[in-house]
Amino acid sequence: MIALLTYPPLGHSFSLSPFCAKAALLLDYSGQPWRREDTNDPRTAPYRKLPAIRTAEGRVIGDSDAIRLYLEGLGADFQPGLSDIEKAFSRALIRMAEEHLYFHVVLDRWGRDEVWPTVRQMYFHELPALLRKPISNGLRRSLMRGMDAQGLGRFSPQERLERAEQDLGAITDLLWQGPYLMGATVTLADMSVAPILNAIRQTPVETPFALRVAGDPILTEYIDRVEEAVHGPKTARLTA
Ligand SMILES: N[C@@H](CCC(=O)N[C@@H](CS)C(=O)NCC(=O)O)C(=O)O
Structure with a gap:
């Protein structure tokens, strides 16, 4: 297995x-x-x-x-039934989610001083208390250096929100056309985009970015629809 x-x-x-x-x-x-x-x-x-x-x-x-x-x-x-052009479009959507929106998640969780103590406790609670701060702070510093080099780390929180908004708007526009990004059935693009949206929604402190997705019925219903279409009813999910 x-x-x-x-x-x-x-x-x-x-x-x-x-x-x-x-x-x-x-x-x-x-x-x-x-x-x-x-x-x-x-x-x-x-x-x-x-x-x-x-x-x-x-x-x-x-x-x-x-x-x-x-x-x-x-x-x-x-991606059953998708044409080559649809597959190319789907690949671009996946890259938008995984190589752009994802880094907004990273910055929202690791880059905000008001979120960091909660994230540190969640991610590093297994470490002995004495080591928790030095190890987690070191990782945070190195991650933030990476985000600075990548470029997104140089934007202010407000600028980041405005950039991410354009991606969220593109996803929403597609969802006006059908229940899933590529139409009537769940495909690979949904299995990439929905988890990223869910990660935004699940940021453990109520940041403006998390609230943006959590308060949007089109996006939240979409996340749940994808999970249900693939995993089945919620109760089966954590025990797989
Ligand atoms: N391109 C990879 C990305 C995986 C990834 O970024 N994983 C993160 C967690 S979301 C990780 O394990 N990071 C540990 C680290 O960078 O030290 C994939 O599609 O699987």
């Missing part, structure tokens, strides 16, 4: 990581039997990031896109 190496749940969400939540959607959609293996330590995973899967043969595959390719190799079709 496939094991999904994942960060633990966050509230009622599958994981505090949207990429781990995406991997869970891919696995359920693929129909392969799998189980979760929770860890807070990504250091031994490929690329030192989670999610990763351990296949039945013992191969470890890191990165949600590589997990998608592996599952496609086993026969999963995450």
